[in-house]
Amino acid sequence: MDGKRQTSETAKRAEELREEIRHHEHLYYVLDAPVISDRDFDKLMNELKRIEAEHPELVTADSPTQRVGGKPAEGFRKVAHSRPMLSLDNAYSEEELRDWDRRVHELAGNLPVEYTCELKMDGLSIALHYEGTPDGGARLARGLTRGDGQIGEDVTSNVRTIRSVPLSITPARMKKAGVPESFEVRGETVMPEKAFEQMNKEREAQGLTPAVNPRNAAAGTLRTIDPNIVAQRRLDVYAYFLLSGGAYLEIGQEATLDALTALGFRVNPHRGKVHTVEQMMKFIADAEKKRATLGYDIDGVVIKVDAQATQNRLGYTGKAPRWAIAYKFSAEQALTQLKGILITTGRTGKLTPTAQLAPVFVGGVTIRQATLHNADWIERMGLMIGDWVKVERAGDVIPKVAAIVEDAEHPRGTEKFVYPTKCPVCKQDVVREEGEADYRCVNVDCPAVLHGALEHWGSRGVMNIEGLGEVSAAQLLEKGLVRSVADLYTLKLEDLMSLERWGEKSSRTLLEEIERSKGAGLARVLMGLGIRFVGERTAEAIAQEFGSMDDIVSASAEELERVEEVGPRISHAIVDFFARPANRELVEHLKAVGVKMTAEKKKRSSELAGMTIVLTGTLPNLSREEAKAMIEAAGGKVAGSVSKKTSYVVAGEEAGSKLDKARELGVTVLDEAGLRKLIEERS
Numbered sequence: 161m162d163g164k165r166q167t168s169e170t171a172k173r174a175e176e177l178r179e180e181i182r183h184h185e186h187l188y189y190v191l192d193a194p195v196i197s198d199r200d201f202d203k204l205m206n207e208l209k210r211i212e213a214e215h216p217e218l219v220t221a222d223s224p225t226q227r228v229g230g231k232p233a234e235g236f237r238k239v240a241h242s243r244p245m246l247s248l249d250n251a252y253s254e255e256e257l258r259d260w261d262r263r264v265h266e267l268a269g270n271l272p273v274e275y276t277c278e279l280k281m282d283g284l285s286i287a288l289h290y291e292g293t294p295d296g297g298a299r300l301a302r303g304l305t306r307g308d309g310q311i312g313e314d315v316t317s318n319v320r321t322i323r324s325v326p327l328s329i330t331p332a333r334m335k336k337a338g339v340p341e342s343f344e345v346r347g348e349t350v351m352p353e354k355a356f357e358q359m360n361k362e363r364e365a366q367g368l369t370p371a372v373n374p375r376n377a378a379a380g381t382l383r384t385i386d387p388n389i390v391a392q393r394r395l396d397v398y399a400y401f402l403l404s405g406g407a408y409l410e411i412g413q414e415a416t417l418d419a420l421t422a423l424g425f426r427v428n429p430h431r432g433k434v435h436t437v438e439q440m441m442k443f444i445a446d447a448e449k450k451r452a453t454l455g456y457d458i459d460g461v462v463i464k465v466d467a468q469a470t471q472n473r474l475g476y477t478g479k480a481p482r483w484a485i486a487y488k489f490s491a492e493q494a495l496t497q498l499k500g501i502l503i504t505t506g507r508t509g510k511l512t513p514t515a516q517l518a519p520v521f522v523g524g525v526t527i528r529q530a531t532l533h534n535a536d537w538i539e540r541m542g543l544m545i546g547d548w549v550k551v552e553r554a555g556d557v558i559p560k561v562a563a564i565v566e567d568a569e570h571p572r573g574t575e576k577f578v579y580p581t582k583c584p585v586c587k588q589d590v591v592r593e594e595g596e597a598d599y600r601c602v603n604v605d606c607p608a609v610l611h612g613a614l615e616h617w618g619s620r621g622v623m624n625i626e627g628l629g630e631v632s633a634a635q636l637l638e639k640g641l642v643r644s645v646a647d648l649y650t651l652k653l654e655d656l657m658s659l660e661r662w663g664e665k666s667s668r669t670l671l672e673e674i675e676r677s678k679g680a681g682l683a684r685v686l687m688g689l690g691i692r693f694v695g696e697r698t699a700e701a702i703a704q705e706f707g708s709m710d711d712i713v714s715a716s717a718e719e720l721e722r723v724e725e726v727g728p729r730i731s732h733a734i735v736d737f738f739a740r741p742a743n744r745e746l747v748e749h750l751k752a753v754g755v756k757m758t759a760e761k762k763k764r765s766s767e768l769a770g771m772t773i774v775l776t777g778t779l780p781n782l783s784r785e786e787a788k789a790m791i792e793a794a795g796g797k798v799a800g801s802v803s804k805k806t807s808y809v810v811a812g813e814e815a816g817s818k819l820d821k822a823r824e825l826g827v828t829v830l831d832e833a834g835l836r837k838l839i840e841e842r843s
């Protein structure tokens with residue numbers, strides 16, 4: 161009994177970790193706005209990996225340990241990759257490298273083991289597809305982001321503005337490199353430091369919050385809708401892989417880098433061939449020395465087994481090749497003095513302390529501010545203004561205060577810091593609940609909270625309202641046009657046109673976008689409310705279980721926990737949220753303005769269990785993804801090709817060869833209505 165209980169608690173912890181990781185992945189990969197450092201993120205991931213290693217039965221197919229994070233963002237065409245774009249396993253120490261090297265040798269058997277060392281550029285990966293031209297050259301046909309690793313976003317028009325990406329390649333270069341007429345280059349998109357500083361200067365001048373680091377800035381830029389903006393940002397691409405027809409060229413890593421150079425791509429000149437871990441460590445130490453002067457961010461060194469045959473033998477784990485590893489640099493530290501603590505209010509009302517520091521040079525940049533953990537940490541450590549602190553940058557550009565230092569040359573500060581009892585923005589009393597590390601502003605009318613709430617509501621992956629962002633949210637609040645997200649739905653054209661720089665066209669578009677968002681669905685609304693720990697998957701699971709907002713609002717913690725994804729921490733966050741009258745009012749208000757608050761309940765039985773369904777053509781109402789989700793929710797499987805085992809083919813307009821095949825094999829063909837009926841009839 162006890163053992164069972166423990167397992168179920170472990171299972172809940174695993175699910176909580178998954179939800180938290182997904183939440184951060186969403187912030188990081190989709191919204192380009194991480195709120196925790198990479199180190200802290202990796203810690204969560206490692207805890208989950210550990211649990212899953214000890215309890216293999218708890219591994220789920222969609223666990224973040226099994227696939228690369230980040231759904232392709234809305235607004236771009238989604239295109240499947242020729243082969244998955246993977247992540248890399250990490251090593252943080254020489255010992256971990258030794259373990260890896262040992263495993264490589266074991267698995268390689270009698271095949272050669274040589275390694276190529278490259279810098280790990282801190283950007284985002286990109287796939288560039290080239291197609292042969294009649295004269296024997298090639299031209300850039302498509303550029304895709306990694307997306308979720310399987311499906312990327314088509315960002316071709318943006319990629320075309322990047323100067324280090326050749327738009328066409330001459331026959332002479334093709335010949336020299338010895339590549340097939342159609343090929344694919346994979347590499348890293350980075351924003352050079354200079355471009356990053358320039359961009360942040362401009363953002364600050366416009367009253368926008370600066371981007372946290374070049375990686376995020378590059379990711380955001382690559383997914384900007386306007387290629388002109390991308391062109392101004394001066395991104396760069398460094399190439400490191402070469403494929404054709406979804407397979408790596410059979411030439412090994414070193415020869416790949418040479419071929420890429422011959423083709424005219426930018427290839428990072430800092431690379432080396434090594435055989436031993438000692439040599440790897442030497443390369444790593446050299447890279448760390450160069451780090452500050454490169455002009456772009458690197459966060460480690462990538463070591464790859466060179467020979468193609470050996471790579472093939474080693475193969476892949478869930479989401480990374482076994483033949484490569486990313487050695488991540490350890491934190492860079494410096495000592496400086498704490499001058500003060502600035503308190504700001506975030507979207508959730510959380511008061512965040514930021515250390516104001518005497519300027520200090522860490523890892524190539526001068527920092528004046530650093531993250532402080534929370535009120536609890538400040539109290540526990542007895543932090544004083546004037547203290548000497550160790551600041552570090554670990555795997556990202558957000559520096560943090562890691563420790564207080566005290567010795568003969570660095571005496572403790574003397575000025576006690578008193579945490580404010582009022583919100584710095586709305587001046588209302590703040591609260592700190594039992595066992596909480598932070599203070600919060602719980603005033604629902606607090607402008608800081610409202611600003612964050614509006615921005616969150618409009619963001620991709622939530623209500624997806626193009627045009628409702630940081631700036632427009634601030635404008636709407638300043639003018640007093642909205643006092644909650646529900647007020648968005650009663651905005652009038654004149655209201656928007658009264659805002660600075662808003663013309664009739666953009667105002668109309670925003671109104672249409674707002675109107676359209678009414679139908680986003682219960683799960684999106686639930687996410688949009690910004691309840692702590694309620695990310696995309698949890699919101700979807702709850703929406704499907706309860707079917708309506710009213711039932712969720714009145715659900716008890718136990719009822720909520722019946723949803724597989726929901727543990728006590730999540731259920732209490734939800735119950736607490738709806739216990740506040742202001743939040744229930746907001747829900748009523750949203751309902752009154754016509755925001756859809758219902759969802760189709762999950763069918764309990766598995767109507768389509770054991771069935772395999774193939775989709776082809778364009779259905780009248782359902783997108784491919786929606787149809788797939790519907791079939792899977794009913795327990796069916798969706799397959800890519802028709803065989804004798806196919807139960808049904810669902811065909812829409814412009815169905816192709818799959819339909820012919822179905823007829824040939826005598827498989828029953830349904831249309832969209834037929835599919836819906838099939839699911840209903842059987843439930």
Ligand SMILES: NC(=O)c1ccc[n+]([C@@H]2O[C@H](COP(=O)([O-])OP(=O)(O)OC[C@H]3O[C@@H](n4cnc5c(N)ncnc54)[C@H](O)[C@@H]3O)[C@@H](O)[C@H]2O)c1
Pocket residue numbers: 184185187188189194195196197198199201202228229246247248250278279280281282283284285347348400462486
């Ligand atoms: N802070 C957060 O909230 C948050 C959220 C999600 C992920 N992350 C961070 O993102 C990282 C996970 O991202 P990831 O999957 O991109 O893994 P990764 O960054 O650890 O390594 C894989 C990537 O390295 C890149 N790369 C750079 N140089 C390369 C080279 N020479 N050869 C091959 N690849 C090269 C490629 O883009 C590849 O996809 C983790 O370090 C994690 O901490 C942080």
Ligand SMILES: [Zn+2]
Pocket residue numbers: 505583584585586587588601602603606607608609
């Ligand atoms: Zn406030």
